Amino acid sequence: MTRLVIEPVTRIEGHAKITVQLDDAGAARSARFHVTEFRGFEKLCEGRPFHEMPGLMSRVCGICPVSHVLASSKAGDMLLGVDAPPAAQRQRRLVNYAQILQSHALSFFYLSAPDLLLGMDAPAAKRSVLGLLESDAGFVRRGIRLRQFGQRIIEMVGGKRVHPGWSGPGGVHQRFTTAHRDEILTWLPEAMVTVSLALDRYKRELDRFEDEIASMGSGGSLFLGTVSDEGGLEYYDGHIRIVDAGGNCIADGLDARRYHTFLAEASEEWSFVKFPYYRPFGYPQGSYRVGPLARLNVARFAGTTAADRELREFKQRSAGAVAESFHYHLARLIEMLHCVERIEELMSDRELFGEEIQARASLNRREGVGSCEAPRGTLFHHYRVDDNGLVTWANLLIATAQNNQAMNAAVDQTARRFLTAARAGDHDEGLLNRLEAAIRCYDPCLSCSTHALGQMPLVVDVRGADGTLQRRITRR
C-alpha cells in the first residue's frame, strides 16, 4: 500500500497538506485534509483588556481582518451592554460588504479562475492568474480592479486596507463623509459590470465541469448561516438558521450569542483544526457547511434586485439545498453582486452619515459573544472578562473550521473519483490539481498575514507500505 502526500496545498490562504492512502492496486482508498499550522490566538488574548480585542483580533487574518474586528466589536458591545449607534452599524455593514467583495474577488479571480477558465488539466505553469493574463488580460484587469475597490472602501472607512482597527466596543472611531461616498460612487458602475460579466462567463463555463461538480464534495451535510428576521441574506446581524441537504429547515431563530448551546467541537489527532458540529445531531452526523453556499441555501431571498434574480436561478439547481461544493464558486459570484448592490444602497442611506458613532458605557457584563458572516462563513468571538475588563478566556469559532469535515469529505470523494486504479502511477498535474481544487471550493483561510513567504511549492511524496520514499514530485 502506498500513500500520496500533497504538501503544501497551493492557492489557498495558509498551510495544509493532503494525504491520499492508496490500496495495493494504486487506487485511492481514503484521503484526508490536514491543517498543519498552529497559532494559538485564543491563548494570546488572555490578560488583554477587552477594548483592545478588536485591534488584536484584526491581526488574526490578513484576508478577512474586518470580520474579526466586527465579531470582536460586537462581543465588546455586549460586554458594555450597548447597541452601537445606527451610523456605526451602517459603517460596519459597509466595510463588511467591502471585505466580502474583495475576499471573494481574490478567491475567484486570483485563486480559482485559472482552474475554471483555463481548465483543470492546463499546465501548472499556466494555471495561475498570470497565465490568465496571457489569454484575457481584460478579465484579469477587471478582477484586480474589483478587489481594489473593496480594499479601497476598507482603507477609506477603516483607515487601513489590511488590519483596520477603526471599530471597537460601542461603535466606530470616525465618521463617514460625503467625500467617502463620492469616491465610492465613482467605482460602483465598473464594479457592477465586472461582477455581472464574471457571473455570465462563469455560468457559460459550468457545463465543462459536470464531472467535477458531481465528484468534488457533492455529499450531504447540514448548512448553517445567518439570516435576517424575515429570512433574507444577512451578514452583520440576525439569527442562525440550519437546513439539511434536502433543504428542510432543521433549526431557525437560533441566537448566535448562545452558539455554544447548539454547536460543539470535536478533535482529530491528525489536524490542528477542530471539527464543529450541530450538537443535537452529534459528531460527525451533525457536521455542517458555512460560507457562500450555505448562506444561499439558508436564505429565502437576497433582498436586492439582481442578486434575487440570480438566487432564484441558483435555487433551481436542486429540489433541496444545492449540495455540490463546486457551486461555492457560483454562490461567491452571486454574493459579490449582492454586496455591490448593498454598497450602492448604503450610499443613499442618511443614517450612514450620522454624527453619533460611539455608545459610551463602562463594563456591564462579564461575558460577551459577537458574530457576523465572514467571507468564508459564520464567525463567532466569545470572551469572558474579570472585574477589570481583562480577558480571562476566549474562544474563536472560525468559518473555515466549520467547513473542516466537509473539506475532508470533498478530498476523499475527489481522490476516489480521480485517482483510480486505472491511473495508478499516473499522478499527473490534472489529478493533483483536482485534489487541491476540491479544497479551493471552500476558499479556506487557514492563517493570516504573519506568513513571511511569497511562494508555495507543491511537493508530493509517494511512500511505500514500509514508509520509504518511492517518488517525489516537486512543483514550483
Added chain:
Amino acid sequence: MTSRHTLVIAFGNPLRHDDGAAARVLELLRGTEGVETRDVQQLTPELASDIASARVVVFVDADVLAKTVRIERVQSADRYITPSALTHAPSPEEVVALARGLFGWSGVAIICALPVRDLSAGEGLSRRGEISARLGARAVRRFLRERA
C-alpha cells in the same frame, strides 16, 4: 497625482522592529513634491493599478542581506513570475510584471534595499534601522533629483 508622479511603496511589518524601516523612509519623504507614497505590510497585485498611473515607482524594503543602502532597477520581471506568487505576497518584479501586462505600463521601477538586522517582534527601529532609513530617504531623493 498626474501620470508624471513618482510612487514610493514601502513594505514591511512595523511590528517587527526594523522591518518598519521602509515605512520610516516614507515619513522622511513626506511632502516631497511629485511623490505619492503608499505604506503596505506586503505587496498585493492591486498595486499594479496604482503603479500604472505613475512615471516612476520606487519599492522600499528592509533587507537583512543588504550590506549598504542599495538602489537597483527592478529586473525584467517575466523571468521571476511563479504560478503561486499571487497566493500570498508577490515580489516587486511580479507586481511590475502585472502593471506592464495588464495596464501597458512602461515606466521605471527601482528598489531601495535598506540594510537591517533586527526583525524580531516588537515596535520601534534599532539605531541601525533608523540610520538605514535616513540613508535610504537620502538615496531616493538623490535618485529622483538625477532623473528630474
